[in-house]
Amino acid sequence: MKMDEKIDTKKQILDIAEDLLLDRGYNGFSYKDISGALNIKNASIHYHFPKKTDLGVAIIQRASNRFQKWAGSLDSKDLPSSKKLDEFCLIFKKFVEQKQVCLGGALETDFKTLPEEMQEETRLFMSTVFQWLESFLMAGKKKGELNFPGTAKDQALLTMASLQGAIQIVRVTSPASFDATVKQIKRYVCA
Amino acid sequence: MKMDEKIDTKKQILDIAEDLLLDRGYNGFSYKDISGALNIKNASIHYHFPKKTDLGVAIIQRASNRFQKWAGSLDSKDLPSSKKLDEFCLIFKKFVEQKQVCLGGALETDFKTLPEEMQEETRLFMSTVFQWLESFLMAGKKKGELNFPGTAKDQALLTMASLQGAIQIVRVTSPASFDATVKQIKRYVCA
């Protein structure tokens, strides 16, 4: 097998495992689900990711890198803060369409059952997102484009909690309830 | 064995199963965890709850009854809306102290792996909570004790999503972040 085919399989495993994680939680999928979907054997997954922990850590790290790339790209754009906030909400909106939850929500709910390494990666990932969100909100307020009481940290917590919760609530209501929640957030912060 | 001992075991099973559900999710615990904690055998749990589905449904129904009793009791009290909102947040705060998530959040995250009956019970439970929250907010606004833009339904969605998300976020931050989120919600709605 060629080099690029090897990389491809590893990437496919990650893609499917990430989907399964956001669909059913860390304890809701097994190597069998992945191998079945890719038409390979369980042992092949163990070759790329010896332990399920390794797979879990890889998913979080990849998502973390993806977010940092996304954030860096958005920061360099000259857009009004409300449009940037829309972009942030759009990340979640994409999960809603597939009735998936966000990575943070999935991992936090399963947190107590996660191996230590995954717990640590989850903390790092969430802290990265929170740092970006807080400084984004702070900058927006400074520019007079956003408006909220309290500290940017408080508002970042509320915003993140709302989006994370709203995405889960969609599973017992409808995608429209996510839009309604976003609309309500924006009524508050978009001055 | 006496009647009340039977009832007691069944109640203990429910208590422990509910704790496990809020700790680790529906796929994160097994009959073994319950039987071990109660020093009984797996088969005894199957006597009271033939299928895990039956156990899951019973947990949700009990929580739903508990909430309706709670809501009925609060509605009959003559308290300012902001105090009543505090009481509602206090339900969640109790979970935070044990680093548990709320029932809705746990079930929604595992939703796609739940048996059909549990999915339906989850929808009913959440709809009960939402109905109460919406009419509570509406009444509070009418009395001039609460203040929010948009409809009471929109605000109910935002409030619920925030609390549900905040409780989960505690697992990667600290209990203080829950308090900060609640404070932020109240800055908006408590006129």
Added chain:
DNA sequence: GACAACCTACCTACTAGTAGGTATGAGTAA
């Protein structure tokens, strides 16, 4: 004697994970 509440003993299916073998291709060396 009937029934409730438990038990032992078992089942099948699945879990993550391992040991060891094989096919393929790239790199080197005569």
Added chain:
DNA sequence: TTACTCATACCTACTAGTAGGTAGGTTGTC
């Protein structure tokens, strides 16, 4: 060119342990 070596990426075949669940027996109480 051929032949040897090596690593990659997969495989078969297996393990021990756990999952939810069942059949049928025992015990204590009305």
